[in-house]
Amino acid sequence: MTAPITRTAAGTYALDLPEQHREVLASLLGQLRDAISHDATGDAMRRLFPVAYHADAERDAEWQRLMHGELVASRLAAIGEAALALERAATPGAEMTEAELDALARSINAVRLVLGTSLDVSEEEDDDGTDERRVPYAFLGWLLEWTVMARTDGDPVGT
Numbered sequence: 001m002t003a004p005i006t007r008t009a010a011g012t013y014a015l016d017l018p019e020q021h022r023e024v025l026a027s028l029l030g031q032l033r034d035a036i037s038h039d040a041t042g043d044a045m046r047r048l049f050p051v052a053y054h055a056d057a058e059r060d061a062e063w064q065r066l067m068h069g070e071l072v073a074s075r076l077a078a079i080g081e082a083a084l085a086l087e088r089a090a091t092p093g094a095e096m097t098e099a100e101l102d103a104l105a106r107s108i109n110a111v112r113l114v115l116g117t118s119l120d121v122s123e124e125e126d127d128d129g130t131d132e133r134r135v136p137y138a139f140l141g142w143l144l145e146w147t148v149m150a151r152t153d154g155d156p157v158g159t
Helices: 019-039 057-088 097-119 132-152
Strands: 004-008 014-017
Touching: 004 132, 014 097, 019 057, 019 097, 019 132, 057 097, 097 132
Parallel strands: none
Antiparallel strands: 004 014
16 A cells, blocks of 8 residues: 655655545535634534533633634634645645644544544444445544654554
């Protein structure tokens, strides 16, 4: 299997995904951007913007008041940077910086968290591959693993 993300000799990163995979990822990033922009406090967002103080609602409300806007802006900025890097990846020989790879990894993880929340996926579950709704979730996990491995010049576990 060819690695979808590799570190170049120059220390940058190359993304080698088929066009249809880039399109799916771009669509998922766009959907996440829209969801965060319209309802960053919705139930599907609970893993992206978790409760800071479980035992103190007043303290949590204050933390949310002070930090939620900044967290939303940070997520949206990462998605924008990831989307631009993904667009550029369609050009042969295009490379990403470490900051762009980081934005891509954070955005992939964010989509995966929201999708996992929507599908009610838990860490304890053993996915036998029969639930087609989870194919994008599995794809994102696979791609996220490669973003991490590209930074360490290793191969994913189990390959």
